[in-house]
Amino acid sequence: MNSIIKRNGFFIGLILGLIHILITCYLFFSQDPNAFTDLKIGMLKIFISILFGIIALLIVKHKMNNLIGFKDAFTSYFIVNFVSSILSFLFFFVLFNSFSSDVKRENIKKSMVEFQIKTMKQNNSSDIEIAKVRESFISFNPFSFIQGFNSTVKYLLRDSLIGLIVALIFRNQKVPL
The missing domain is CATH 1.10.287 (Helix Hairpins)
Structure with missing residues (x-):
């Protein structure tokens, strides 16, 4: 795997993870218990994840002289969402099991x-x-570790499916899959 993809994916994944953590903090300190099931906030989080995945993909593509294959495109998108998911899960678990x-x-x-x-x-x-x-x-x-981890894996799979579509759209046709 290319070091550009790893570094870029990890850095943007940290930023996305911090944004998800800030959203979780906002929801946690909200007085509305229904805030965690608010559809608008859920859609916003998905949109932000897709946006950051695309940004990571475009940065990698630019750094690789505008030539990116499907595998590299998907990998950059996946790393961003993987790092973000792990950070968000760990924060959620610690927050709710320690301070709630x-x-x-x-x-x-x-x-x-x-x-x-x-x-x-x-x-x-x-x-x-x-x-x-x-x-x-x-x-x-x-709020248990197992349930939280299962949810994280399910959301990561959803994001991976979206990442496959995004990688298919942004890959170069001349670069082998």
Whole structure:
């Protein structure tokens, strides 16, 4: 792997991670427990991640004399999102397990359950499916290391799929895949 890709991806990933940490701090100190399930904030975080991934890709492309293949394009995008995801996850885990009250965690968990059920109702899920989800949320702890890590991996996979599309768009046709 090219050192330009690694350095650039790591540096921009740190910046993106810090932005995600600032958003998490804003949500944490917000008085609204529904802030963590706010669709606008979630979409903003996705948009910022895509934007920073594209910026990293374009910087690498520029430093490589405007020649970048699919693999290098995807790698630069992926490193940015990987570093950011790890930083965000570690901060979230430490913040909620060290500085958050049980009441605050329970309110956020309740908000997450309500959001999931509301989404299922909007998608015309059956009452049986909704009851199963409601039952599964009894043991759900979004603040545990395992649950947080699982969520981080799922979001990283989502970002990787987006990264594949972005790399396909920004790669040079003359450079081999």
